[in-house]
Amino acid sequence: MDIDISVKVGGEAGQGIQTVGDLLASVCWKNGLYVTVVNDFESRIRGGHSFVQLRISSQPNLAPSDKVHILAALNPSTLELHKHEVTEGGLVLSDGKSSDEPGVLAIPFSKLAREAGGKIMTNTVVAGAILGLLGAPAETFEELLTQKFLRKSQEVLDNNLTAARAGMESVKDASFSGSFIWEKKDPVGPLITGNRAVALGAVAADCRFAAFYPMSPATGIMTELIDLSDDFPLVVEQVEDEIAAANMIIGASYSGVRAMTATSGGGFSLMVEALGLAGITETPILIVNAQRPGPATGLPTRTAQPDLQFSIWASQDEFPRFIFAPGSPAEAFDLTIKSLHLADKYQVPVLLLVDQYLNDSLFTIDRPLKAPDKIERFIATDEDLENPQAYERYALTDSGISPRALPCQGEALCIASGNEHTPDGHICEESPNRKIMFDKRNAKLPAMQQEIEPPLTYHEESDVLLVGWGSSMGAIREAVDLLRGQGKSVGCLHYTDLWPFPSEDSRQLLERAKRFIMVELNGSAQLGLLIRQQTGLSFDGSVLKYDGRPFLPSEIVEETLALIG
Amino acid sequence: MVTAQDFNNDFENKWCPGCGNFGILDSMKQSFANLGLAPKDVLLVAGIGQAAKTPHFLKCNVFHALHGRSLPVATGAKIANHNLTIVVNSGDGDCYGEGGSHFMNTVRRNLDITLLVHNNQVYGLTKGQASPTSPVGFVTKTQKNGVVMEPFNPLKIALTLGAGFVARGFSNNREHTTRLIEDGIRHKGISLIDIVQPCVTYNKVNTHGWYKKQVYDLYEANYVPDNFENAMTMAGEWEDRIPIGVYYQKEGPTFTDRIPKLTEGSLLSQQYNASNLDRHLSFG
Numbered sequence: 001m002d003i004d005i006s007v008k009v010g011g012e013a014g015q016g017i018q019t020v021g022d023l024l025a026s027v028c029w030k031n032g033l034y035v036t037v038v039n040d041f042e043s044r045i046r047g048g049h050s051f052v053q054l055r056i057s058s059q060p061n062l063a064p065s066d067k068v069h070i071l072a073a074l075n076p077s078t079l080e081l082h083k084h085e086v087t088e089g090g091l092v093l094s095d096g097k098s099s100d101e102p103g104v105l106a107i108p109f110s111k112l113a114r115e116a117g118g119k120i121m122t123n124t125v126v127a128g129a130i131l132g133l134l135g136a137p138a139e140t141f142e143e144l145l146t147q148k149f150l151r152k153s154q155e156v157l158d159n160n161l162t163a164a165r166a167g168m169e170s171v172k173d174a175s176f177s178g179s180f181i182w183e184k185k186d187p188v189g190p191l192i193t194g195n196r197a198v199a200l201g202a203v204a205a206d207c208r209f210a211a212f213y214p215m216s217p218a219t220g221i222m223t224e225l226i227d228l229s230d231d232f233p234l235v236v237e238q239v240e241d242e243i244a245a246a247n248m249i250i251g252a253s254y255s256g257v258r259a260m261t262a263t264s265g266g267g268f269s270l271m272v273e274a275l276g277l278a279g280i281t282e283t284p285i286l287i288v289n290a291q292r293p294g295p296a297t298g299l300p301t302r303t304a305q306p307d308l309q310f311s312i313w314a315s316q317d318e319f320p321r322f323i324f325a326p327g328s329p330a331e332a333f334d335l336t337i338k339s340l341h342l343a344d345k346y347q348v349p350v351l352l353l354v355d356q357y358l359n360d361s362l363f364t365i366d367r368p369l370k371a372p373d374k375i376e377r378f379i380a381t382d383e384d385l386e387n388p389q390a391y392e393r394y395a396l397t398d399s400g401i402s403p404r405a406l407p408c409q410g411e412a413l414c415i416a417s418g419n420e421h422t423p424d425g426h427i428c429e430e431s432p433n434r435k436i437m438f439d440k441r442n443a444k445l446p447a448m449q450q451e452i453e454p455p456l457t458y459h460e461e462s463d464v465l466l467v468g469w470g471s472s473m474g475a476i477r478e479a480v481d482l483l484r485g486q487g488k489s490v491g492c493l494h495y496t497d498l499w500p501f502p503s504e505d506s507r508q509l510l511e512r513a514k515r516f517i518m519v520e521l522n523g524s525a526q527l528g529l530l531i532r533q534q535t536g537l538s539f540d541g542s543v544l545k546y547d548g549r550p551f552l553p554s555e556i557v558e559e560t561l562a563l564i565g
Numbered sequence: 566m567v568t569a570q571d572f573n574n575d576f577e578n579k580w581c582p583g584c585g586n587f588g589i590l591d592s593m594k595q596s597f598a599n600l601g602l603a604p605k606d607v608l609l610v611a612g613i614g615q616a617a618k619t620p621h622f623l624k625c626n627v628f629h630a631l632h633g634r635s636l637p638v639a640t641g642a643k644i645a646n647h648n649l650t651i652v653v654n655s656g657d658g659d660c661y662g663e664g665g666s667h668f669m670n671t672v673r674r675n676l677d678i679t680l681l682v683h684n685n686q687v688y689g690l691t692k693g694q695a696s697p698t699s700p701v702g703f704v705t706k707t708q709k710n711g712v713v714m715e716p717f718n719p720l721k722i723a724l725t726l727g728a729g730f731v732a733r734g735f736s737n738n739r740e741h742t743t744r745l746i747e748d749g750i751r752h753k754g755i756s757l758i759d760i761v762q763p764c765v766t767y768n769k770v771n772t773h774g775w776y777k778k779q780v781y782d783l784y785e786a787n788y789v790p791d792n793f794e795n796a797m798t799m800a801g802e803w804e805d806r807i808p809i810g811v812y813y814q815k816e817g818p819t820f821t822d823r824i825p826k827l828t829e830g831s832l833l834s835q836q837y838n839a840s841n842l843d844r845h846l847s848f849g
Contacts, residue, residue: 190848204842208832209644228845233835235644235826240670244637247630251610251641254628255649256833259641277631369846371839406833407608407626407642408649417621417629426576426621427629 003033003058005178007070007130008085010051010078013044016123017074021052022362023127025191027140028056029364032185036474037362038064038550043216043300049077056134060366062328062474066554069178070133072126074109089177093129105174112166117159124160128167135179138168189330189365194358194471197329197369198262198288199224201336203232206375207286208257210236211245216300217356218262218290242267246274249285253278254416256379256406258340260286265294265307272314275349279319281416282394282402282441284343284350286336291355293548302548303356305470305521309529311351312499320346320444322451323499325353327473330365331496332358337372342451344378346444347404353498355521357550358471382410392423396436400443445500452497454505459484459491464564465510467539468519469495469527472551476519479556488564492519495527503534515540517563519556522546567603569594572623580615581689583773585736585762589683590622592739593652596746597625608651610639612664614690616656616683633663636671639678640820646831647821650750651678658688661697661717668719672726672755674820679749679756682719683736685764686771693767703770719759720800724793724813729754731796732811735780736762737773741809744784748811754819761807776807783810790814 009020018039025035034057041050055065068085071078072093079094086092092104099106107129113121124145131141141164149157192200198221202210212222226236239245242263249259263271268289278285289311293304311323322342326332332354339350380403382388388405391412395402402423405412415425420437422428455467458477468476473494483490493509493516495502510516510531518528518539523546528539541563543556572594580586597607609620613632620627630638635653643651660668660682671680687705688694694707697717704711723731730752734742742760749756761780763773783790788810790796796813821827829835 187848190846200845203845206837208835209641211641229826231838231841231845233826233829233832233837235824235832237644239637239640240666243634244640244667244670247634247637248641248644250630251628251638251643252645252832253641254638255608255642255645257645259645273631274634277634281628368848371842371846375837407628408606408646411605413604413624413626415621415627415629417627418631419629425627427618 003056003180004065005056005069005134006065006067007054007056007072008051008068008082009072009074009126010049010082011074012046013041013048013050014046015074017050017052019123020072020127021054023123023144024054024130025362026144027131027136029187029191030140030144031137031182032187033058034060034364034366035191035362036061036064038357039360041301049081051078051082060364061478062363063478063553064550066552070130070176072130074122074126091133091174091176105171107170112170113163116163116166121159121163124163125167128164129171132168132171133174133176133179135182137182187364189367190369191362191364192329193220193360193362194329194332194354195220195360196224197332198336198352198354199228200369201333202260202340203228203234204333204371205337205340206258207260207340208233208235209249209252209259210234210261211239211248212236212261212263213239213242213245213267215264215267217292217359218264218267218288220359221262221288221290242270243274246271246287247277250274250278250281250283253283253285254281254407254414256409258284258344260288260340262288262290264290264292265298266296268307268314276315276317276319277418278349279315279321279441280418280420282347283416284347286339286343286350286352288352288354290359291353293546299548301356303521303550304546304548305355305472306526306546307353308469308498308522308526311353312530319441320348320448321499322348322350322448323353324350324497325470326358326496327471327494328365329358329363330367330369333369335496341372341376344376346448347401348444348448353470355471378404380405380412382412385412388412393425394421394423394437394440396423396440398443399447400440449500452500452502454502455493455495455509457491457493457509460493460509461512462491463489463514464491465513465516466490466492466519466556466560467516467527467531468492469498472519472521475551475553475556478553479560482553482557483560490560501530501534506531507535507537510535510537517560518542518544519551520544521551567598567601569598572597572604572625574622574624576621578622581766583765584615585685585764586615586619586683588736588739589681589742589760589762590619592742592746593619594623595739595743596750599743599747600750602650606650608642608649609654610635610642610651611654612659614656614659616654617659619654633659633667635659636664636667640671640674640676643676643678643821644824644832646833647677647827648831652750653678653680655680655682657682657684657686657696657698661719665697669722669726672723672728672757675727675729675754675817677754677819677821679746680758681746682757682759683762684759685762685768687764687768689764689767718800719757720812721797723757724796724800728757729815729817730756730811731800731813732756732758733807733809734758734760735776735809736760737776738780738809741782741784745811752814753816779807780809781806783808783812
């Protein structure tokens, strides 16, 4: 039988809720199970209400579920806020001596932790209790704690092992219908967050410089990059503002290294002028926008997909760019590599749209991450040039791509300008030249279009197609399964490669369906508007969510049924 | 042997006749030649303004960036390849106004570049508005009752933030400016050279003649620039007389010296170790 269990752990910020989630996820992952761990927290350091929701399944999953089988409440408000989410046969664990409430199991988490050596071990006790209820093997948990704490000290490890055993022991007489047999199976892919996936993709693509200004939910990407930087020729700098970050990566890229930054919508707004500078100077850069609801400060720690149209048109005037939006950490890794590769190949800026849900959630992915076979830099040295002394940075070519030399690396002088310029890089305001250079840059578009993958399809021969992009892929696919389970002819298209827009592929796929419905985390169906603009096809309805939380498959099912009957 | 003429190019110059920029342009060429630098050895980075157009008028590697953003571009270029000799051309509006935060932060970094700020106390390219260094009361079309802000004192600010090479030049004193630029390029760390210059079109107060009367030469006076307090005092001199020369010099670790990764060679030249990647991609 398929396993599909959800566990929610709630408490105040600072209580170590996330640690419980990480411990549980790691034990499941090590036993070959799939997990999606969503971290839901407020923009504060202490107090408030936060929770982690862990979905454990025997099949790959990429979305949270609305059914909670175990709710562990580390504070009273968790009980009040989430008790109604617990399914029949589910259990509530609350911190305390005893409880008369039916379905509530009182476990003295903090007392057990103190007995094991300190209140700080509460996380370990809670994780132990939950794993005990699920029937998890104690050995995996103990191995994990050993890995985690032995480097601190034997005492810390021993205390945690005691806490873990106390937690597991505390539920040994409890009966839980969701308990299952744990088969010993190895994971087929890593357990990682979107943040880690983007950072790994960046080092896999030999990105050598990253500049940033801290902004949720993008900071995690930089934290992961800094963590990796010792092992790679990589410098990561926190700088005075996002404007500096974007302009610094342009300078570094002009000098010859692959460079990127990561920010969220507000920071990206500040980077927009530099995006145009990369466009007209034909400097390869990668900007990762970890989307959150806005405008202005909006909801700093929440998720959304509100920046698609903004990304396509950001900066004044027109120039070629790529836009990608991964649907999973595996895609985030692959698309980060692809972004840095294509930025170099076409000498254009690339935008990667991720979001808080993808970045901060922890996922088991269903395949290993694969490094690129080689890194091609598309850089010209004096030896490659017929006459380096006559080198022109923006030499006219059929492809629109000029040979790219680097400054101070040979006789070729690299003259780059954000003013409109002649092929040699010098300022020019004359009418014929303006048209020539504008057309030269845009001449890259047909080849860029060839780099774009069509949307991923799932049951695409159906009457109704749900259409989405980016990190809601998992929820949409699962909604398709649920709707098909109810006998509905429903499939989905999922876009990761968004610009240049795959118009021909879209038209062919969408024309086959009787109708198509947009499923997006924004208020106006921005991809739907883009499809209409680029193909002339209009969507027949939309499932939109803009409350700052990720899609639950059940929500998509319910709203789709209301639309299609 | 490299000569100043090696830096000539045939790009048409559109500055006003008599502009102070011409003197700075000549001084740059001469100082590069004196240091034995060829056009391929120098990277010029500039923002926006008449000053920031300077790199187009001499043969070199050039990145002509956005208004106010020359310093972040120069910082990125230097991190990627800290062996580059980078000279930045900026103006009082570009560097102290639009790019004010980058100015302060680049000084804090002690980035090893030479920053030439062409300071004419007025906006030329946008036709005569006040700049951050315009004095209180300076009347323009857009400040018709005169400027109501205290002027920005770049030298005092740079000194306060720990700059290790703080100097002032006068555009029309070419030999002096040439020597300043040479010393600035030789100095390890940020070298700020604020070069006062007349604006023949929009600044009728601080004219060529006015400056000629005001300036006195610290090189001639054999001034030893090792005293912070003296430097701060000189940075405040303006109405009675203006010292030109190096006010303060002190070497310390530069930004790229402080990045451990860069002790292994330039970032651009370092080897990529694929086995490290394999280790991070393995799991289980």
